[in-house]
Amino acid sequence: MLASSTERAALLALIVALSVGSGAAFAPTSFSVRSSSLATLSATVDPTVVTKKEYQDICGVEFNDSTLADRLARTAYLYPKHVEVIDDFAPLVDRMVDEILLETGEKSWQPQDYLPDLSQSNWLEQTKELREAAAGVPDDLFVVLIGDMVTEEALPTYQTLLNTFEGCDDPIGTTNSAWARWSRGWTSEENRHGDLLNKYLYLSGKTDMRAIEVTIQHLITSGFNPGARKDPYRGFLYTSFQERATKISHGNVGKLAKAHGAVDLQRICAKIAGDEGRHEKAYQAFCTEILKRDPDGLLAEFGDLMRGQIVMPAELMTDGRDPHLYENFSAVAQRLGVYTALDYADIIEHLVNHWKIGELTGLSSEGEKEQNYICRLPDRYRKLAERSMNKKKDEEVVTQSFSWIFNRKA
Numbered sequence: 001m002l003a004s005s006t007e008r009a010a011l012l013a014l015i016v017a018l019s020v021g022s023g024a025a026f027a028p029t030s031f032s033v034r035s036s037s038l039a040t041l042s043a044t045v046d047p048t049v050v051t052k053k054e055y056q057d058i059c060g061v062e063f064n065d066s067t068l069a070d071r072l073a074r075t076a077y078l079y080p081k082h083v084e085v086i087d088d089f090a091p092l093v094d095r096m097v098d099e100i101l102l103e104t105g106e107k108s109w110q111p112q113d114y115l116p117d118l119s120q121s122n123w124l125e126q127t128k129e130l131r132e133a134a135a136g137v138p139d140d141l142f143v144v145l146i147g148d149m150v151t152e153e154a155l156p157t158y159q160t161l162l163n164t165f166e167g168c169d170d171p172i173g174t175t176n177s178a179w180a181r182w183s184r185g186w187t188s189e190e191n192r193h194g195d196l197l198n199k200y201l202y203l204s205g206k207t208d209m210r211a212i213e214v215t216i217q218h219l220i221t222s223g224f225n226p227g228a229r230k231d232p233y234r235g236f237l238y239t240s241f242q243e244r245a246t247k248i249s250h251g252n253v254g255k256l257a258k259a260h261g262a263v264d265l266q267r268i269c270a271k272i273a274g275d276e277g278r279h280e281k282a283y284q285a286f287c288t289e290i291l292k293r294d295p296d297g298l299l300a301e302f303g304d305l306m307r308g309q310i311v312m313p314a315e316l317m318t319d320g321r322d323p324h325l326y327e328n329f330s331a332v333a334q335r336l337g338v339y340t341a342l343d344y345a346d347i348i349e350h351l352v353n354h355w356k357i358g359e360l361t362g363l364s365s366e367g368e369k370e371q372n373y374i375c376r377l378p379d380r381y382r383k384l385a386e387r388s389m390n391k392k393k394d395e396e397v398v399t400q401s402f403s404w405i406f407n408r409k410a
């Protein structure tokens with residue numbers, strides 16, 4: 001038993017120092033630990049004054065090179081071949097992280113670049129300008145913007161999912177593999193989206209921020225299952241689709257905002273759509289690499305994923321009041337033409353053309369069956385989309401009240 005809180009704090013500092021310090025000594029090369037944090041923490045306790053027995057008494061486990069590696073390594077993958085394939089083009093991913101796809105450091109844009117600077121003497125004028133422009137944006141467009149923001153704010157869910165794709169995970173949080181770096185870099189870019197939209201909405205003064213925050217918390221709590229089943233193939237097929245869908249949605253919200261005079265909001269949406277566009281290219285490039293190595297494997301997963309339809313990330317959103325919040329939000333998005341059933345068909349068509357699915361040769365008979373099925377999908381979806389959109393045109397517009405905008409109707 002420790003007598004005082006000071007002693008407990010000292011022991012805690014010792015444990016932290018020892019665990020992190022020992023991590024560096026025992027970590028296999030692919031799991032590097034940054035030396036700067038080490039230096040700070042090791043300064044708390046001089047490791048040379050601690051005996052091995054004391055260390056074991058406190059930490060309970062003695063790690064050495066191989067035991068730590070064994071503990072971190074998987075004994076069996078569900079998809080060993082898929083992991084082998086994505087491992088094979090990891091060097092390309094490494095280059096993509098650094099050079100092409102992800103912006104980092106000073107070069108990268110930040111939410112503050114697109115918002116009033118509250119530290120400046122003219123902060124009030126800047127904020128007034130934003131609010132005046134926002135006042136001209138109709139409620140229905142705000143509802144779509146809020147739904148998009150809520151979706152972005154559930155980023156913890158998406159990073160969690162990304163780390164479930166076998167071979168792409170980040171087992172220690174600072175793993176120095178191409179795929180783990182991709183996962184963290186992608187998340188760091190996505191993090192700006194919810195951040196920027198959230199601050200914009202807060203400053204606009206048009207929305208019930210508390211109701212929106214409740215929705216975000218519920219959505220993160222509820223989670224989301226894209227049907228990836230830990231498979232990197234399915235994961236990248238899904239993200240190839242989804243990044244394009246978000247690019248379209250943010251881009252269209254921006255265009256409509258501009259039409260209502262909110263040029264600042266248009267710039268915000270265009271910037272975010274630009275990120276989604278780079279992400280889309282990256283995920284589609286990953287699938288192109290998979291196709292070069294295992295076309296039958298990718299087509300099998302593509303076909304299967306499409307038979308189950310693409311689940312949208314915010315489908316489980318709720319504000320605790322409206323049991324049909326997601327349906328009502330997407331009905332507004334559809335009505336405004338921000339994201340429609342036709343977009344769904346267009347995205348599938350884009351992917352089929354981009355990956356030249358119809359031109360693949362040397363497939364197994366199963367692969368050929370999937371190829372035929374997938375190539376027919378865009379037309380099928382377009383017909384369905386046209387039919388359902390025409391039906392909607394003839395129907396009377398039904399508006400719903402949204403807690404996000406103080407129960408006004410949209």
Ligand SMILES: [Fe+2]
Pocket residue numbers: 152190193246276
């Ligand atoms: Fe995003």
Ligand SMILES: [Fe+2]
Pocket residue numbers: 190243246275276279
């Ligand atoms: Fe994205």
